[in-house]
Amino acid sequence: MALVYLFGSPDAHLVGVASTAGNVGVHQVCENNLGLLALCGVTGVPVSRGAEVPLAAPLRTAEDTHGPQGLGYARLPAPSARLTDHDAAQAWIRAAREHPGALIGVATGPLTNLALALRAEPALPRLLRRLVIMGGAFDYRGNTTPVAEWNTSVDPESAAEVFAGWTGAPNPPIVLGLNLTENIAMTPELLSRLAEAARSPSAPMSELDDRGTASTAGNALIRVLEDAMRFYFEFHHDQGEGYLAHLHDPLAAAVALDPDLVTCRAAPVDVELTGTLTRGMTIADWSGHWGREPNALIGVGVDPAAFFDRFIDRVGAFAQTLSRR
Template identity: 90%
Template sequence: MSTERLPVFLDVDTGVDDAMALVYLFGSPEAELVGIASTAGNVGVHQVCENNLGLLELCGITDVPVSKGSESPLTAPLRTAEDTHGPQGLGYARLPATSARLTDHDAAQAWIRAAHAHPGTLIGIATGPLTNLALALRAEPALPRLIRRLVIMGGAFDYRGNTTPVAEWNTSVDPESAAEVFAGWADAPSLPIVLGLNVTENIALTPELLSRLADAAGAPSAPMSVHDTRGTASAAGNALIRVLEDAMRFYFEFHHDQGEGYLAHLHDPLAAAVALDPELVACRAAPVDVELTGTLTRGMTIADWSGHWGREPNALIGVEVDPAAFFDRLIDRVGAFAQTLSRR
């Protein structure tokens, strides 16, 4: 029996963990990736486009359109995170050149076209700043009623920020767009699932888990170590695993320098996995808003758990996740997909 494939549209600011989210979707048989929107965030939007096209080239995928999004947030100047993700956004990894081209329409239009092409069935995933989605919502206010499920990686709920003491990166880069998206989805038939740092920082990739992935791909490699020379290149016998290991090494080093350990938080792959199977996380419904003017709190996401605002919930907030179940799924899917590439 064939499994129904779910149309998926992904909006990414492709850095290290976004790349793993893309590969997770490539390796998920129930997902039909119908489009990729490139958003400015971890790196500038032109580099994000190159990263998305390069990953598709590396993985032999030729039928997924990639669209360029806005070069800057709605109102604020763009801030990028090369310190976290490397100069090109993928750590030490290098992707193959490609002659593939972007669509002739922008990322906001790509959202709208995908929603109209798959009304009531499209699954949307946003793992970067919400600029493209906010612009799409301005152009097509019916978007929340066309999209079956929206999963957002962003915010931090009753939890510290990773960009300011209270704000998470994606929301901090473009808080106005996040506020517009939450407001736009207030009356939607399906509330967005929002995965903040309070759940995604439980998804900590370690060298041992990365070695399990290489083993599953049939390309075993020695576990990375904090004692390795920085920038040591992967020697894995699989091109995709080499790219993922070279990207993750930079990410490990960043987290180590931040005092978090020699590990990597896989925020965005969790969003991809939850989009296909929402039961991977436990959620609580609540009204959510974004602070736009606070001197110390701009970009903070606030959930009104106690109903002080008198508003109906506009989001399902992730509050609990089983990291072991997630990693089992990631390793099985990405490992099997990487094996198929080695046979081509």
């Protein structure tokens, strides 16, 4: 949904996709990214394969949350393009060098690839115009452990390296943690609004539906989004959170294009790596106890209605263009 938002944004020029192992293995993530490009008729956007495992820990994936292929019940067409010959870390570096001072980076998974890129090119923070990270939880519960958010928990070493690497950079990353992104709750009603905006209405979803009920939308993109969201709705429902889904990553994509969508507070951030109970926890030193300069702009406020208005307008209009092809 984050990528589709960018496809539908006239102010975005996507120069590459770095596939990241996290919700499923990196091979499947590559297939998903290439398949989505094929579905959306997007050409000329290189997709690169990232690291198979985190920097220092075994890979954990989240098929229980996102399905065995990482897309819930959705099915994508076979890819029509191939991966780049270079890996995702090199993709970061090449793009930053080709667009110095102009490139906006968006990281919506574990930060393994970005950390590897930073090791190879320490000037990366000064080459990027802006970086938006979806990850962490600040003064808020975790969703993987009592204190840790999924992306950071999968590879806390890479997150710690990225925050350290951005210390002293002129543009600290904008960091959107669970404390902010869990305000962006997709519901069946909002999905129905999206289908109507795409002029492809479908049967409204409900927790009373049979598991895996397929979308009836005529638009292929809306079908994929609804089938993906149904699995995610069911997961949240089983967790006792309601028949909804938190759109963490699409908010990051939107903020990459327009930081004014959120209010932020600067602080030094670090990641706990050795705590028996707190590994992967993101800590913001709001009061300056560490004596360090801020290395992050932490999202602390967002207007969900404003985000969803923009998301539905852009993705709905983009889906309409696919129907006319």
